[in-house]
Amino acid sequence: MEPTHVVVDSPVGPLTLVARDGALSALYMEEQRHRPLQETFGAPDDVTAEPFAGVVEQLSAYFAGELTEFDLPLTLRGTEFQKRVWSALQEIPYGETITYGQIAVELGRPSASRAVGLANGRNPISVIVPCHRVVGSTGDLTGYGGGLDRKRYLLDFERKTKITQDALF
Template sequence: MKQHMVIDSPYGPLTLVARDAVLCGLYMVGQRHRPPEESFGEPDDTPFGETVDQLQAYFAGELKDFDLPLHLDGTSFQRTVWEQLQKIPYGETRSYGELADALGNPKASRAVGLANGKNPLGIIVPCHRVVGSDGSLTGYGGGLERKRRLLDFERGTALF
């Protein structure tokens, strides 16, 4: 059974989706690879209390690491990439190539990028922390402006 709710954030409305009361999606308005609304299930805020609390603490600058049960639905390779994303420290970045190296497959940077782009739990699984090999901001499902703002926020250089 799926449920969803929408919360406000400094980065626009976020749609939270849970399957069997476990968080499985966090989607931004206009996000690339955003599933259709009808796949989000019934509107119900019941399973999202801790998620909302942790997101509010993150946006307030009080939380650096999320500690939530997650249901990451993807291929084995995608889930492995998403697990690597969760190891990137708050305020830091890694390149697609560095992630591919960490997976033991240095030639897989393009595949890492594709998996990164399909991350169903943006912000919580911090795909915004992945940059090009030269440190440039490249591809982000939520848009490059949001990516820049998230990185600036985490580095303490945000101008709100």
């Protein structure tokens, strides 16, 4: 089945959602590093079609501070190592950060922090597979495919939302 796509607005700018075989296969920001050519996204689709309707609903809840964990069908295409890194990204708790080195250790490859960084940068499903939650060894913000301003926004947003939620419970 050929991919299809929609573009939706968000607080971090327009997001291009790409679906393949009934699952989300990409979420790209404008001017994102490693963004494929527009022609590879397939035909435009209706935002109310699946899986887009579910993705948009969950993204809206996320940006409203009501959703901290996505539950969507995803199709991640990459090397086995990339897929392991992307799986590890999905385990990072909302509002928290981890270093590239910590992920490398978790994967049993303690000297592979650069490889983790490269795989992180190739994550095709930004925000939902939370590559923005990975920071440098000193806790500093390092490269982000969507730009450091967007990374800072997402991290600050999640921290504030988490503090508010923790205060309510």
